[in-house]
Amino acid sequence: REKFRGLSPAEFFYKNREIAGFSNPVRALYQTIRELVENALDATETHGILPEIKVNIKPLENDHVFVRVEDNGIGIPPTEIPIVFGRVFYGSKYQLRQTRGVFGLGVKMAVLYAQITTGKPLKVVSTQNKSKYEYEFEIQIDIAHNMPIIKNMAIREKTFPHGTIVELITEGNWTLARRKIESYLERTAMIAPYATIVLEELDSKKEYRRVSKVLPPPPETGKYHPKGADLELVKNMIRRSKKSLTLMKFLMENFDGVGKKTAENFLTWAGFDPETKLSKLTLQDIEILVRKMKEYEKWRRPKPITLSPVGESLLKQGVKRILNPSYVTAVTRPPSSFGGNPFIVEVALAYGGNVPQSDTPTLYRFANRIPLLYDEGADVSRKVISSIDWSIYKVKFPAPLAIVTHICSTKIPFKGVGKEAIAEVPEVEKELEIAIREAARRLRRHLSKLEKLYEVKRR
Amino acid sequence: REKFRGLSPAEFFYKNREIAGFSNPVRALYQTIRELVENALDATETHGILPEIKVNIKPLENDHVFVRVEDNGIGIPPTEIPIVFGRVFYGSKYQLRQTRGVFGLGVKMAVLYAQITTGKPLKVVSTQNKSKYEYEFEIQIDIAHNMPIIKNMAIREKTFPHGTIVELITEGNWTLARRKIESYLERTAMIAPYATIVLEELDSKKEYRRVSKVLPPPPETGKYHPKGADLELVKNMIRRSKKSLTLMKFLMENFDGVGKKTAENFLTWAGFDPETKLSKLTLQDIEILVRKMKEYEKWRRPKPITLSPVGESLLKQGVKRILNPSYVTAVTRPPSSFGGNPFIVEVALAYGGNVPQSDTPTLYRFANRIPLLYDEGADVSRKVISSIDWSIYKVKFPAPLAIVTHICSTKIPFKGVGKEAIAEVPEVEKELEIAIREAARRLRRHLSKLEKLYEVKRR
Ligand SMILES: Nc1ncnc2c1ncn2[C@@H]1O[C@H](COP(=O)(O)OP(=O)(O)OP(=O)(O)O)[C@@H](O)[C@H]1O
Ligand SMILES: Nc1ncnc2c1ncn2[C@@H]1O[C@H](COP(=O)(O)OP(=O)(O)OP(=O)(O)O)[C@@H](O)[C@H]1O
Ligand SMILES: [Mg+2]
Ligand SMILES: [Mg+2]
Numbered sequence A, B: 001r002e003k004f005r006g007l008s009p010a011e012f013f014y015k016n017r018e019i020a021g022f023s024n025p026v027r028a029l030y031q032t033i034r035e036l037v038e039n040a041l042d043a044t045e046t047h048g049i050l051p052e053i054k055v056n057i058k059p060l061e062n063d064h065v066f067v068r069v070e071d072n073g074i075g076i077p078p079t080e081i082p083i084v085f086g087r088v089f090y091g092s093k094y095q096l097r098q099t100r101g102v103f104g105l106g107v108k109m110a111v112l113y114a115q116i117t118t119g120k121p122l123k124v125v126s127t128q129n130k131s132k133y134e135y136e137f138e139i140q141i142d143i144a145h146n147m148p149i150i151k152n153m154a155i156r157e158k159t160f161p162h163g164t165i166v167e168l169i170t171e172g173n174w175t176l177a178r179r180k181i182e183s184y185l186e187r188t189a190m191i192a193p194y195a196t197i198v199l200e201e202l203d204s205k206k207e208y209r210r211v212s213k214v215l216p217p218p219p220e221t222g223k224y225h226p227k228g229a230d231l232e233l234v235k236n237m238i239r240r241s242k243k244s245l246t247l248m249k250f251l252m253e254n255f256d257g258v259g260k261k262t263a264e265n266f267l268t269w270a271g272f273d274p275e276t277k278l279s280k281l282t283l284q285d286i287e288i289l290v291r292k293m294k295e296y297e298k299w300r301r302p303k304p305i306t307l308s309p310v311g312e313s314l315l316k317q318g319v320k321r322i323l324n325p326s327y328v329t330a331v332t333r334p335p336s337s338f339g340g341n342p343f344i345v346e347v348a349l350a351y352g353g354n355v356p357q358s359d360t361p362t363l364y365r366f367a368n369r370i371p372l373l374y375d376e377g378a379d380v381s382r383k384v385i386s387s388i389d390w391s392i393y394k395v396k397f398p399a400p401l402a403i404v405t406h407i408c409s410t411k412i413p414f415k416g417v418g419k420e421a422i423a424e425v426p427e428v429e430k431e432l433e434i435a436i437r438e439a440a441r442r443l444r445r446h447l448s449k450l451e452k453l454y455e456v457k458r459r
Helices: A009-015 A025-045 A081-086 A106-117 A174-191 A231-240 A247-254 A260-270 A283-295 A312-323 A380-386 A426-458 B009-015 B025-045 B081-086 B106-117 B174-191 B231-240 B247-254 B260-270 B283-295 B312-323 B380-386 B426-458
Strands: A052-059 A064-071 A122-127 A133-142 A147-157 A163-171 A196-200 A205-208 A327-332 A336-338 A341-351 A362-367 A370-372 A401-409 B052-059 B064-071 B122-127 B133-142 B147-157 B163-171 B196-200 B205-208 B327-332 B336-338 B341-351 B362-367 B370-372 B401-409
Touching: A009 A106, A009 B009, A025 A052, A025 A064, A025 A106, A025 A163, A025 A174, A052 A174, A081 A106, A081 A122, A081 A133, A081 A147, A106 A122, A106 A133, A106 A163, A106 B231, A174 A196, A174 A205, A174 A312, A174 A362, A174 A370, A174 A401, A231 A247, A231 A283, A231 B106, A247 A260, A260 A283, A312 A327, A312 A341, A312 A401, A327 A426, A336 A426, A341 A426, A362 A380, A380 A401, A380 A426, A401 A426, B009 B106, B025 B052, B025 B064, B025 B106, B025 B163, B025 B174, B052 B174, B081 B106, B081 B122, B081 B133, B081 B147, B106 B122, B106 B133, B106 B163, B174 B196, B174 B205, B174 B312, B174 B362, B174 B370, B174 B401, B231 B247, B231 B283, B247 B260, B260 B283, B312 B327, B312 B341, B312 B401, B327 B426, B336 B426, B341 B426, B362 B380, B380 B401, B380 B426, B401 B426
Parallel strands: A052 A196, A362 A401, B052 B196, B362 B401
Antiparallel strands: A052 A064, A064 A163, A122 A133, A122 A163, A133 A147, A196 A205, A327 A341, A336 A341, A341 A401, A362 A370, B052 B064, B064 B163, B122 B133, B122 B163, B133 B147, B196 B205, B327 B341, B336 B341, B341 B401, B362 B370
């Protein structure tokens, strides 16, 4: 009576594409652009390259839209090209390191949506620095098998040093999506003042030339923190380790911030002999070990080497470039963590000048340098800002006040794979409030100074 | 420099379990209960069985919680048991028919979370009506391969006619999750007054005995509507059809509500000869065909046979049972559709009696009879209710006013796989407003009557 079947990951996201942000031609076009641009920025920044990103968007007939994104990133190895574009849950960002990409899904959604609306394949050209050649592929997805279909392929001598060009023709509502897309690119220019971003449309060309040649130090790949351990993780680590390894060495080698002293103290507290060989552990021992790892209060805090905050100087430059305020300040908080995941909150506050007047602070949200434009009502940043009484900081609405919030983490608590709203993790909420209030206090000092000057002038 | 890898679906949701609602021990325990209860209700209602559902929740030491859900549903075929509990993206609800389950993911998340927090396997006993035997399995998930691991298995002569018992031990915060879970079950009793639900805790037992023996007619499996067609769907349908089939017959056999006349009219309008054999179609023909299918305005509206609204009588019974108001009214709207997906909006309004006073209407949201308790701020129902000026309906806040909204569809526009908030689809929003205002008008008539009676009494 019930018909049982399984779906491949591609089938699942084909059937449920609205969950990934591809709910209608307006939203899908926006999501397509951002998936491509986020990949381009990951391919440059994370590897110490000053980003040069060219975006072409050209509406065609029948609600089709031509989209082209070119970057000067590290390029993609030719053997990987078909799979990274043709297989859901495949990518290079499954490591513990701050990147925009995290799911191994984004560009496949763009390929899928184009495929089911226009039937046109993705076209990609990519070359790596070390290679003499550039590789061109036309790719579609075999949805039932979650595998790429290579429609065409070419190898040529390279015509550019390194980078990737992605082209597709997808169904989109350019008229309605346009402002959101332009806003997305403008905000990307805000958070990444070292990036040059060009948007070429049918009738116009907008260029955000970089205002800084300084890149924030890229993040490094790190180890899991013992606070965030779970049974499956630890069992797998033990399975991959030499059976003769001691418990102490096992912890030191596999976890973040665990030195000899820390390992010994923890294991003794947890009731284990630090010299126990892994081979001697029973399943029950492992369960106790993991439970104790989660309970232990004396682990060192997670190292922030896996993170790459923008920093106060670049934040201010980006805000000045886009908002042109009369006053700007930025706060980068020290590293914190939730459940073993390190994170850093950064806030910039802009006041006056060209900042538009509004009844509540205008909020620019970012997570791992990704601009978040939808679902503000469900986002933790909006919640914190709405809970603040701004009058104590001398702000009287309507006011020309804008707040930029940026959360960096190896585990952004996104509410969905479409990456729009961030869940209310208490530690993150607390850090946001501290940072926003610090920026607000500085604003108050500035406004007080202005008041005094104004008083003096008047007499 | 970049390390490329793929994840199995189980690995993906293990790493990103917060996206499915398993973000912390409070939320995870709530989600575990609801995934099991929703499966139990699908296994009964959808098959014309008056549900008997027993839920046992017992906190153990170390934040472990024992969970057991028993139902009198149709049971699971023994060959399917390991896979439905051990493989992500596998289930029996991938058809066009209104069910609570839609993703083929829910119970696997519960199994996964228990596995990584307590190491304990899921235990399931199930028997079907036609079978002499009951089958017991202990199952875990091979996360890397997205396959079940059968830890134990037994076959016995059956001890009950039909149904399923699911047991697991998971990490959970029962103290903090308790009220939400009790609320969830109470609301389930509200929307399903024909169901008997028993909740047995350590120190208490709550029974919602059914107040009706009437089941709403179960939904039937239906066909796709041409309005919602896409290239991939139509290409696959053509691939599976006889090459000699005419375009006209193809549309009539594969799509909802397409009779001979409709097919002929559409194909002629779209520029096709209705007698064209499928084998004669080029890829370009198919692209034009699909585009025209989406554009055509004269398709018959989607048939609601795939839906199963609760109906006004049962809605009122459920509301009376739980809220005990002095006044209740219910509105079941006629079928509507968005993008080819049929849907029905139902609203109940309760006033006075035991309905608590509040500053805004208390909202009870349901989608395919699932109570939605989180993310109300991001939900379309809350948006509609907040946009209504209740004073025109004689409601002065604080007021004892409660609104129940129920959306049934073969495609609920959930914002995430955790099934909490519903996206703002314009057609759904419009239907909600019509239904709520209709109920509000009836309330106004009732309140006017009361006013007049009061006036008469006073003189
Ligand atoms: N422009 C690009 N330059 C270099 N590598 C790229 C580029 N675009 C995609 N890739 C590679 O393809 C992989 C898959 O991209 P995809 O967008 O699907 O997933 P992701 O970026 O890893 O995660 P997310 O789903 O969160 O975006 C990336 O991890 C990266 O290795
Ligand atoms: N109590 C039960 N009685 C009968 N069948 C069940 C029961 N629990 C689970 N199943 C079967 O197992 C399948 C998988 O359940 P699962 O919860 O993972 O997915 P789903 O219910 O189909 O969709 P969703 O992820 O939206 O819940 C179901 O489709 C159903 O066929
Ligand atoms: Mg990506
Ligand atoms: Mg389910």
